[in-house]
Amino acid sequence: MESQFASVPRSFTATPWWMVMIEGIALFIVGLLLLFAPATTTILLVQILGWFWLISGIMAFVSMFIDRNQWGLKAVTGVLGILAGIVVIRHPLWSALMIPAFIVVFLAVQALITGLIQLYQGFKGGGLGVVVLGVVNIIFGIILLTAPLIAARALPLVLGIFAVIAGVATFASSFRLQDRQQISRSEPSAAI
Structure with a gap:
């Protein structure tokens, strides 16, 4: 008998359900923090990002010595990661303002x-709906x-709303x- 979930990828079902639950709870909590304490939470998240960049830069250098490909x-990634991490960690307030501003400019x-x-x-024939979407995107x-x-x-407020919704859904x-x-x-597993 074939399972009704045969189309579900094996990697998805291999993840324990409780880990997905913890992820949902964490997303919900971060969303609430972004909604009710956006400045403090943004500074904290940017600091975590700075540490991530610093550690990933160091790991890029380590991997360069392990694998020469x-x-x-890897050297450029390592240098950029380390420099970005140090700047973000040393200047938390400036980074908490500049990184979201950079994201907004990138999105624009x-x-x-x-x-x-x-x-x-x-x-070119895509229709009126595509033209309207184009105008909305440009505006x-x-x-x-x-x-x-x-x-x-x-x-942070927009991300907080999305995180709360995603946390509940997860x-x-x-x-x-x-x-x-x-x-x-x-x-029972199918034996051949």
Whole structure:
């Protein structure tokens, strides 16, 4: 008898359901912190990012000595990671303002490029809907570029809302995963 969950990837069912539940709870808590203490939480998250960059830069150098393949790329990645990590760790307030502002500028440029591509596709036969999406993306990009610091200030709140929603959804999916794992454990494996 074939399982009704045969289409579920093996790596998905290999993750214990309780780990998915913990991930959902963590996302929910981070979302609440971003909503109710956005400045402090942003500084903390940026500091974690700084440590991550520093450690990944060091690990890039270590891997360069273990495996000589692409040593130039590893050296550049290592230097950039270490420098970015040190700057973020040494200047937490400045980094907490600049990193979200950089993300907003990046999103603005991406929205402008996507909008222009959608306009082109819309006028080449993609339809009115694609043209409207292109215009909306371009307007969104212009708004973000004209007020990146205001948008950067709103970014933690937006991320907080998304994290709360994703945390609840992930928490709920842990129960479905638990059911799937119990079903797959109770089914006899097919022997050839």
